[in-house]
Amino acid sequence: xxxxxxxQAMTANRLRDGAVVFFTRSGDWSEAIDAAVLATExxxxxxxxxxxxxxxxxTLVTGxxxxxxxxxxxxxxxxxxxxxxxxxxxxxxxxxxxxAEGLGGAFPAENGG
Amino acid sequence: MxxxxxxxxxxxxxxxxxxxDQARRRLAGELTEDEFRPLRLMNGLYLQLHAYMxxxxxxxxxxxxxxxxxxxxxxxxxxxxxxxxxxxxxxQFNWIKLEDTPEILAALADVEMHAIQTSGNCIRNVTTDQWxxxxxxxxxxxxxxxxxxxxxxxxxxxxxxxxxKFKIAVTGAxxxxxxVKVHDIGLRLHKNDKGEAGWEVIVGGGLGRTPLIGVTxxxxxxxxxxxxxxxxxxxxxxxxxxxxxxxxxxxxxLVHELGPEKFRAEVxxxxxxxxxxxxxxxxxxxxxxxxxxxxxxxERLPRWSPRFEEARLANPAFARWVRTNVAAHFxxxxxxxxxxxxxxxxxxxxxxxxxxxLVADLAERHSFSEIRVSHAQNLVLPHVKRDDxxxxxxxxxxxxxxASNLGLAGDIIACPGLDxxxxxxxxxxxxxxxxxxxxxxxxxxxxxxxxxxxxxxxINACGHHHVGHIGILGLDKKGEEYYQITLGGxxxxxxxxxxxxxxxxxxxxxxxxxxxxxxxxxxxxxxGEEFLAAYRRLGAQPFKEALYAAH
Amino acid sequence: xxxxxxxxxxxxxWTHVGxxxxxxxxxxxxxxxxxxxxxxxxxxxxxxxxxVVFTNIDRVEALSLFLPRLALxxxxxxxxxxxxxxxxxxxxxxxxxxxxxxASGNVLPDQLQFMRQVGFDAFEVTERFAPEVWLGASRRMSxxxxxxxxxxxxxxxxxxxxxxxxxxxxxxxxAG
Numbered sequence: 021x022x023x024x025x026x027x028q029a030m031t032a033n034r035l036r037d038g039a040v041v042f043f044t045r046s047g048d049w050s051e052a053i054d055a056a057v058l059a060t061e062x063x064x065x066x067x068x069x070x071x072x073x074x075x076x077x078x079t080l081v082t083g084x085x086x087x088x089x090x091x092x093x094x095x096x097x098x099x100x101x102x103x104x105x106x107x108x109x110x111x112x113x114x115x116x117x118x119x120a121e122g123l124g125g126a127f128p129a130e131n132g133g
Numbered sequence: 134m135x136x137x138x139x140x141x142x143x144x145x146x147x148x149x150x151x152x153x154d155q156a157r158r159r160l161a162g163e164l165t166e167d168e169f170r171p172l173r174l175m176n177g178l179y180l181q182l183h184a185y186m187x188x189x190x191x192x193x194x195x196x197x198x199x200x201x202x203x204x205x206x207x208x209x210x211x212x213x214x215x216x217x218x219x220x221x222x223x224x225q226f227n228w229i230k231l232e233d234t235p236e237i238l239a240a241l242a243d244v245e246m247h248a249i250q251t252s253g254n255c256i257r258n259v260t261t262d263q264w265x266x267x268x269x270x271x272x273x274x275x276x277x278x279x280x281x282x283x284x285x286x287x288x289x290x291x292x293x294x295x296x297x298k299f300k301i302a303v304t305g306a307x308x309x310x311x312x313v314k315v316h317d318i319g320l321r322l323h324k325n326d327k328g329e330a331g332w333e334v335i336v337g338g339g340l341g342r343t344p345l346i347g348v349t350x351x352x353x354x355x356x357x358x359x360x361x362x363x364x365x366x367x368x369x370x371x372x373x374x375x376x377x378x379x380x381x382x383x384x385x386x387l388v389h390e391l392g393p394e395k396f397r398a399e400v401x402x403x404x405x406x407x408x409x410x411x412x413x414x415x416x417x418x419x420x421x422x423x424x425x426x427x428x429x430x431x432e433r434l435p436r437w438s439p440r441f442e443e444a445r446l447a448n449p450a451f452a453r454w455v456r457t458n459v460a461a462h463f464x465x466x467x468x469x470x471x472x473x474x475x476x477x478x479x480x481x482x483x484x485x486x487x488x489x490x491l492v493a494d495l496a497e498r499h500s501f502s503e504i505r506v507s508h509a510q511n512l513v514l515p516h517v518k519r520d521d522x523x524x525x526x527x528x529x530x531x532x533x534x535x536a537s538n539l540g541l542a543g544d545i546i547a548c549p550g551l552d553x554x555x556x557x558x559x560x561x562x563x564x565x566x567x568x569x570x571x572x573x574x575x576x577x578x579x580x581x582x583x584x585x586x587x588x589x590x591x592i593n594a595c596g597h598h599h600v601g602h603i604g605i606l607g608l609d610k611k612g613e614e615y616y617q618i619t620l621g622g623x624x625x626x627x628x629x630x631x632x633x634x635x636x637x638x639x640x641x642x643x644x645x646x647x648x649x650x651x652x653x654x655x656x657x658x659x660x661g662e663e664f665l666a667a668y669r670r671l672g673a674q675p676f677k678e679a680l681y682a683a684h
Numbered sequence: 685x686x687x688x689x690x691x692x693x694x695x696x697x698w699t700h701v702g703x704x705x706x707x708x709x710x711x712x713x714x715x716x717x718x719x720x721x722x723x724x725x726x727x728x729x730x731x732x733x734x735x736v737v738f739t740n741i742d743r744v745e746a747l748s749l750f751l752p753r754l755a756l757x758x759x760x761x762x763x764x765x766x767x768x769x770x771x772x773x774x775x776x777x778x779x780x781x782x783x784x785x786x787a788s789g790n791v792l793p794d795q796l797q798f799m800r801q802v803g804f805d806a807f808e809v810t811e812r813f814a815p816e817v818w819l820g821a822s823r824r825m826s827x828x829x830x831x832x833x834x835x836x837x838x839x840x841x842x843x844x845x846x847x848x849x850x851x852x853x854x855x856x857x858x859a860g
Contacts, residue, residue: 036160037230038184079162083180100612102551106182110552112480112562116213116228117183131613140842144827151824155794163813171765172794254765284829284842290798291774291830294767371771372740408778414831417847 032081095126153235177248194222256286263507275305296374297382312624337388434466438519482510550590557590559607559614740768760789777803793821
């Protein structure tokens with residue numbers, strides 16, 4: 021039986037190249053969803069968002085937002101298909117994007133995964 | 134084809150330098166994202182689901198082989214070796230880096246291309262008939278006027294911050310292949326009683342959330358008045374178009390809310406009020422441009438090509454491709470060859486760098502180096518000798534470019550959907566792929582006959598689902614993708630907006646639903662009756678029964 | 685607020701007078717359009733030049749009675765994406781108005797060239813951008829395809845250049 025922890029993770033696009041990145045436990049940005057920090061309390065989520073806005077102002081990233089996610093067996097899974105596609109790459113080109121670069125999330129885009 | 138002169142070159146170079154400066158200021162933090170967004174959008178640079186996306190203008194869908202090669206180079210060097218041809222006859226690259234964009238724009242400028250106004254609330258790439266200058270039914274080639282409009286609309290100081298995006302389409306043929314009735318402005322060339330050519334000006338058509346067929350504002354506008362008249366329409370829209378709600382900001386809403394009469398009166402009043410300009414310069418400019426579009430030096434050939442006829446008899450697969458993908462050319466001994474970018478199970482409109490280069494080679498060998506992009510996301514070699522069609526087909530077959538499905542069930546138009554697009558509510562491409570596989574059999578497609586299936590991944594309708602004979606709209610229902618089906622749409626001369634047939638379907642059920650619709654059509658059709666005509670005759674009822682009857 | 689005119693930052697010789705402010709006894713003043721309607725008689729007797737702030741929801745026809753007496757029209761941009769004032773500016777210039785046409789409100793450097801081309805010749809700008817950014821921004825493009833724009837010497841009008849021997853096009857006065 022796996023333990024599921026629900027919360028919110030933070031994502032953005034890196035300003036200079038547009039790459040999808042996730043805010044990590046160590047306070048920087050990673051291209052891999054599994055490095056993302058999961059805020060399980062509303063207060064932590066707000067703190068996260070405020071850090072994101074700081075990094076937007078510092079022109080590191082753009083388009084910061086929080087999304088619902090859960091931790092399953094040590095991996096982060098986005099709850100909405102849109103965000104799962106962002107953690108992987110196009111579902112119609114498995115040879116492209118994070119999924120092809122060893123940075124993809126552990127869960128398929130489709131539900132039931 | 135149009136060629137840049139020193140002014141056109143200077144213009145794209147200035148613009149490239151301007152954008153390079155804007156990008157530099159953004160990266161240095163001198164511009165906020167809110168300030169930079171409209172600037173980058175006006176240059177075709179979006180921030181999409183996975184990365185930046187750059188949309189490059191292919192004015193009125195005409196490309197030279199040299200330009201196509203440069204696109205292939207850009208895809209290879211700065212993207213992931215492929216591009217996506219769009220329903221606005223443009224191409225977009227999905228994995229672009231902001232910091233590379235100035236270099237890409239410079240590479241485009243080298244081959245007389247740009248990304249100006251491929252996005253943003255401004256006048257977008259003007260589109261036209263992909264068979265312009267070649268079609269047998271044409272009154273005149275619409276591309277000189279399209280080029281005139283391209284120049285006039287490029288960085289127009291008055292009309293760069295419109296309430297919303299603005300799309301113009303032009304057709305020079307009675308059979309409308311440019312969908313002029315579902316554009317913000319549609320222009321249809323026709324002749325009056327005296328045999329003079331002029332424009333029917335149609336305003337306020339459009340798809341999106343509120344699909345509407347445009348209304349005719351002028352039945353017959355003399356050719357030389359066109360630019361001045363367009364300015365009057367644009368000004369009325371810019372001043373009075375709604376800005377309080379982006380879903381009501383397109384000109385169609387203004388036309389609808391004022392009513393066609395009042396809208397027409399506003400335009401005519403503005404047109405009359407403006408100081409009358411000399412139009413001699415515009416006339417001369419049009420003539421200068423038109424010279425570039427003089428037909429290529431066609432050989433005098435007999436209509437009958439024995440070589441072609443023999444190949445057709447000997448090779449059924451070739452014969453099938455000819456039947457579906459080759460269209461009549463006005464010059465004897467020539468044909469229009471359409472290259473489908475819809476292979477079985479493929480991604481509609483995608484082409485690899487190698488495919489682009491092959492098409493460039495083939496255009497040089499067989500079509501006076503000219504290529505067209507169609508709004509159905511296919512390519513066209515407009516001027517191919519009938520004698521050469523078999524060689525062409527063989528070369529295309531070897532590269533996965535010989536799908537014989539133009540205008541049939543497999544020729545599905547689809548936007549990138551949730552696989553790429555940040556606005557999408559559902560995926561489009563996997564649905565297109567599943568339908569394409571289900572109807573892969575060419576004989577079956579042939580039996581079903583002319584059919585337009587259009588798929589959009591959100592209500593913005595980039596896949597033009599409202600005007601598909603069968604339209605599919607992907608939506609999000611509590612985090613699940615589901616798809617609404619509309620029937621009876623058309624963007625042709627007798628345009629109509631499709632009607633929702635009933636409750637939506639889960640993605641994996643869509644191909645079966647399409648099959649039920651088509652089986653119903655096959656059961657009820659009269660001899661020679663196409664799907665759209667049958668639907669218009671039968672109405673929705675039999676299709677509803679087939680889809681939703683309990684057992 | 686810094687003011688750019690003729691490609692230079694200058695001290696604004698004009699004073700903004702609000703709807704409720706008392707009229708100064710003399711000097712060049714800019715009043716809201718509503719005040720123009722209300723106090724036209726008094727304003728015509730004002731000792732000094734008269735300017736008006738005209739919002740982009742009013743129609744140009746509403747100005748026609750006042751135009752001969754106006755030396756300045758300010759068109760505010762409520763946001764930099766609201767482009768109505770570009771058309772309004774052109775309409776005002778098309779009436780023959782030769783006074784100062786001033787852009788105010790939410791204006792970005794990257795828009796200055798378009799604004800000048802449609803007839804604006806003064807810009808109330810913010811200190812959010814460096815002065816050299818403001819000054820350089822209005823000349824990024826050395827040419828334009830459209831005809832009848834306001835342009836400084838050296839900025840080419842492509843179609844007119846290509847057809848120099850055509851019927852002489854009535855040159856617009858150069859901006860500034």
